[in-house]
Amino acid sequence: MQPSTAAIHAGYDRNPVTGATAVPIYQSASYAFDSAEELADIFAGRAPGHVYSRISNPTTHALEQRLNAMEGGVGCIATASGMAAIASVCLALLRPGDEIVAPRGIFGGTVSFFQHVLGNFRIRSVFVDAADAQAFRNAVTTNTRMIFAETITNPSMDVPDVAALSGIAGEANAPFVLDATVTTPVLARGVDLGADILVHSTTKFINGHGTAIGGAIIDTGRYDWSASPFTEVNELARKAGPMALLAYLRNRICRDLGGCPAPQNSFLMLQGLETLHARMRIHCDNALRLASYLQQHAAVRRVRYPGLPDSPYAERVKRQFGGAGGAILTFDLADRAAAFACLNRFRLAKRMTNLGDARTLVLHPASTIFAEYAADERKALGVGDETIRVAVGIEDFTDLQEDFEQALTG
Ligand SMILES: Cc1ncc(COP(=O)(O)O)c(C=O)c1O
Numbered sequence: 001m002q003p004s005t006a007a008i009h010a011g012y013d014r015n016p017v018t019g020a021t022a023v024p025i026y027q028s029a030s031y032a033f034d035s036a037e038e039l040a041d042i043f044a045g046r047a048p049g050h051v052y053s054r055i056s057n058p059t060t061h062a063l064e065q066r067l068n069a070m071e072g073g074v075g076c077i078a079t080a081s082g083m084a085a086i087a088s089v090c091l092a093l094l095r096p097g098d099e100i101v102a103p104r105g106i107f108g109g110t111v112s113f114f115q116h117v118l119g120n121f122r123i124r125s126v127f128v129d130a131a132d133a134q135a136f137r138n139a140v141t142t143n144t145r146m147i148f149a150e151t152i153t154n155p156s157m158d159v160p161d162v163a164a165l166s167g168i169a170g171e172a173n174a175p176f177v178l179d180a181t182v183t184t185p186v187l188a189r190g191v192d193l194g195a196d197i198l199v200h201s202t203t204k205f206i207n208g209h210g211t212a213i214g215g216a217i218i219d220t221g222r223y224d225w226s227a228s229p230f231t232e233v234n235e236l237a238r239k240a241g242p243m244a245l246l247a248y249l250r251n252r253i254c255r256d257l258g259g260c261p262a263p264q265n266s267f268l269m270l271q272g273l274e275t276l277h278a279r280m281r282i283h284c285d286n287a288l289r290l291a292s293y294l295q296q297h298a299a300v301r302r303v304r305y306p307g308l309p310d311s312p313y314a315e316r317v318k319r320q321f322g323g324a325g326g327a328i329l330t331f332d333l334a335d336r337a338a339a340f341a342c343l344n345r346f347r348l349a350k351r352m353t354n355l356g357d358a359r360t361l362v363l364h365p366a367s368t369i370f371a372e373y374a375a376d377e378r379k380a381l382g383v384g385d386e387t388i389r390v391a392v393g394i395e396d397f398t399d400l401q402e403d404f405e406q407a408l409t410g
Contacts (some may be wrong), residue, residue, distance in 0.1 A: 001069060003069075003070040003071075003185045003186060003189060003277070004186070006066060006069035006070045007066060007070055007273040007274055007276055008274050009063070009345050010065055010066045010068075010069035010070070010294065011061070011062045011063075011065025011066045011069065012062040012065070012066075018317070021218065023059055023062040023063075023267060024059065024265045025059050025263050025264055025266075026053075026057055026058040026059045026263050027263050027264065028053065028057075028263075029052065029053050030051070030052050030053070031049070031050050031051055031052070031248075032358055033049075037205070039051065041272050042241060044282050045247075045304075045408075046049070051311075052405075053260060053263065054255060054258055054260045055250060055251075055254070055255050055260070056250070057261075057263050057266070058181065059263040059266045059267055059270075060078050060260070060261050060263060061267040062266075062270060063078050063216075063261075063266045063269050063270050063273075064076040064077060064078050064216070066270065067185075067200070067202075067206075067216050067218060067273070068218055068275055070185040070189070070273070071180075071185050071189055071190040071198055071218045071220065071325070072189045072190065072191035072192070072220065073190065073191060073198070073218040073219055073220045073221060074219050074220070074221035074242045074243060075218070075219055075243055075246045076217065076218045076219075076246075076247070076378055077216070077217045077246060077249050077250055077254060077362075078214060078215070078216050078261050078263050078266060078269070079203070079214070079215040079216065079217065079254065079259050079260070079261060080213065080214065080215065080259040080260055080262075080265075080278075081201065081213045081215045081259070082109075082179075082181060082199065082200060082201025082202070082203060082204075082213075082214075082215040083109055083110075083113065083201075083204065083215065083216045084090075084257070084259030085199040085200065085201070085215030085216055086110055086179070086199050086215075087113060087117070087143065087257070087259070088217060088249055088254050088257060088259060089112070089177055089197055089199060089217055089249070090114075090118060090123075090146070090251050091253055091257070092230075092233070092245065092248055092249050092252075092253045093145060093146060093175065093230050093233070093245075094118065094123045094145055094146065094300050095123070095145075096121055096122035096123065097122060097123075097143060098123050098124075098143055098144075098145040098146075099123070099124045099125070099126060099143045099144045099145065100114060100118070100123065100124070100125045100126070100143060100144075100145070100147075100148050100149040101125075101126050101128060101136050101139045101140060101144055101146075101147050101148070102114065102125055102126070102127055102128075102147075102149065103127065103128060103129070103130030103136075103148075103149055103150070103153055103158065103160055103294035104127045104128065104129065104130060104153075104156065104380060104381055105130055105153040105155065105156025105157075105158055105381045105382050106130075106148075106149075106150045106153050106154065106156075106179070107154050107155075107179070107181075107369075108365075108369040108370050108373075109369075110148075110179070111125075111127075112372070114148075122230070124143075126139045126156055127129065129310070130149070130153050130156065130158035130159075130160050130311075131158050131159070131160065131161075133160070133161045133164035133165060133168065134336050135167055135386060136168050137168050140168065140171075140172045140174070144172050144174050145174050145175075145229065145230075146174055146175055146177055147165055147168060147169040147172070147174055147175070147176045147177070147232075148178075148179070149162065149165055149176075149177075149178055149179070150178070150179040150180075150181070150182065151178060151179070151180045151181075151182060151183040151187075151188065151193070151320070151321070152182045152183060152306055152326045152328070154181075154182055154323075154328055154355070155247075155330055155365050155369075155370075155381070155382060155383055155387075156304070156381055156382030156383070156391050157304035157305060157306055157327070157328070157330055157382065158306075158313070158315060158330065158382075159306045159313035159316045159320070161316060162178065162193045162194055162195070162320055163193075163194050163201055163320075165194075165268070166193070166194030166195065166196075166249050167194075169196065173227070173228065173229065173328075175196040175198070175223050175228075176194065176195050176196045176223075177195070177196065177197045177198075177199060178190060178193060178195035178197070178198055178199070179198075179199045179200070180193070180195070180198050180200055181199075181201040181204050181205075182198070182204070182205075182281060182326050182327075182328060182355070182356075183249075183321055183326060184200075184205045184206060184276060184362065185276075186205075186276055186280040187280065187284075187321040187322065187324050187326065187380065188320055188321050188322070190218060190220050191220040191221070191222070193320065194222070195220055195222070196219070196220060196222045196223035197218070197219055197220070197223070197245070198216075198217070198218040198220065199215065199216070199217055199218075199340045200215060200216040200218075201215055202215055202216055202269045203356070204354070204355050204357075205272075205276060205279065205280060205283065205327070205354030205355075205356035206269055206272050206273055206276060206356070207268055207269055207272040207356070208272040208275065208276065208356060208357070208358060209268075209272065209357065209358055210267040210354055210356075210357035210358070210359070211268050212262075212264075212268040212269065213265070214261050214265050214266070214268075214269050215261075217246075217249065219242070219243075219245050219246050221242045224237075224243075225237040225242070225244040225245055226238065226241075226244070232248055232252070233245050233248045236248050243390075255396040259401060279358070279394055280324070280327075281324075282394040283326075283327035283356075283392055283393070283394055283398075284307065284324040284325065284326060284327055285396070286327070286360075286392045286393070286394065286397050286400060287305060287307060287325065287326065287327040287328070287329055287390075287392040288305070288307045288308070288325060288398050288399060289401075290329065290390065290392055290397070290401070291303050291305035291307065291308050291325075291329050292308065293401055293404070294329070294331045295308065297408055299333060299334075299338070299342075299408045299409070300331050300332070300333065300408070301331075301332040301333060301334065301386070302331065302332040303329060303330070303331045303332075303370050304329060304330045304331070304382065305325055305329035305330075306325045306326065307323075307324060307325015307326065308325070311325070313325075327355070327356070327391065327392045328355055328389065328390065328391050328392070329389075329390050329392065330365075330382070330383075330388065330389045330390070331387070331388055331390070332384060332386045332387050332388075333386050333388065333408075334386060335385065335386050336366070336385035336386060339364055339385070339386050340364065341410065342388065342408055343363075343364055343388060343407075345406060345407040345410060346362055346403060346404075346407045347403055347406070348360065348395065348399060348400065348402075348403040349362045349390070349393075349403055349404075349407075350359065350362070351363070353368060353369065354391065355391030356391065356394075357391065357393060358393050359393045359395070360390065360391065360392055360393035360395060360400060360403075361390070361391040361393070362372050362388055362390050362391075363388070363389045363391075364387075364388060364389075365378075365383045365387060365389050365396045366378050366383050366384065366385050366387060370383045
């Protein structure tokens with residue numbers, strides 16, 4: 001199945017009794033069995049089944065099947081949020097003394113988790129220029145246990161060369177963990193990008209309507225866990241083969257951390273998936289038109305959007321994402337006061353964090369997501385005081401342009 005078909009049909013067909021095709025919301029914490037033996041077998045991993053919704057749930061299972069089919073992986077675990085997905089993967093693989101190599105300019109929550117939470121456990125993160133694959137290679141040491149990247153860095157709007165990073169990770173025998181939130185399987189399937197593990201914030205385009213928080217982890221099956229330096233996962237690989245990481249995540253890390261999705265939220269993600277393809281096309285078209293319009297506007301100093309034909313990333317966007325540059329862009333005005341004045345004039349676009357919503361959202365990243373950073377650190381991340389981030393929605397473009405024109409000209 002192509003991803004757009006899998007998004008609708010994979011993992012669940014219909015209720016065998018009623019014929020209902022929508023995945024039911026199994027709003028149940030736990031599950032009853034006919035015998036103690038059956039329950040013991042499931043707990044011991046000798047038989048499949050759901051015992052407790054912190055570990056697995058039938059609604060969430062359908063979402064996992066669908067996402068995995070879209071990405072071309074060996075399996076998926078859905079989580080309560082994108083951050084829970086990232087945290088779970090890191091806590092499964094990293095130990096004190098280990099290192100991550102990651103690009104500068106990625107999502108602030110991920111940077112904070114790497115620096116502060118993992119930092120407290122003596123796990124070091126080295127941040128390098130997102131565009132420069134050689135910088136990743138140079139940062140690799142014998143302690144490197146993960147190469148992390150985002151398909152398009154949010155908010156710096158850089159496009160790492162994923163094939164090169166995949167090669168560098170392979171040479172270092174470190175999994176290449178790719179956050180594909182902003183591209184989704186519609187612009188590129190994780191397996192084709194050379195990722196070993198994909199993480200998603202399903203809160204964004206997959207949900208598509210700003211109605212729930214969620215995340216997902218997909219193992220693409222590229223990384224050989226049996227030859228890995230990760231002792232616990234390596235041991236499991238003898239029994240679980242390519243499913244070793246997912247088994248370790250489900251039965252130890254996710255089970256013990258408790259970052260499971262609510263069944264109702266999994267239903268909302270399933271509903272979002274069905275129209276993801278159609279929405280992404282409009283999101284990306286609108287973003288390209290908005291970026292082109294902003295680029296020629298007298299009040300705008302700079303536009304960062306990798307989908308622009310004159311972007312330094314145009315070739316990579318074509319090679320990696322079939323020419324679609326995603327639906328997030330940033331633009332710079334004269335200074336912070338101009339950025340705030342413009343933000344306060346928007347009538348249609350909402351002053352809101354989040355992205356991938358049907359609505360266009362505008363935000364001043366320096367005073368919100370990146371408020372805890374020093375000014376020079378923000379600058380290095382591509383987040384100036386004069387920068388506005390736009391998460392472009394699926395409204396009619398003429399209405400969007402009118403709103404931006406009145407907001408820019410006052
Ligand atoms: C690229 C990226 N990854 C991860 C996250 C975290 O996701 P969540 O908010 O679902 O925890 C975000 C949130 O904005 C994001 O933009």
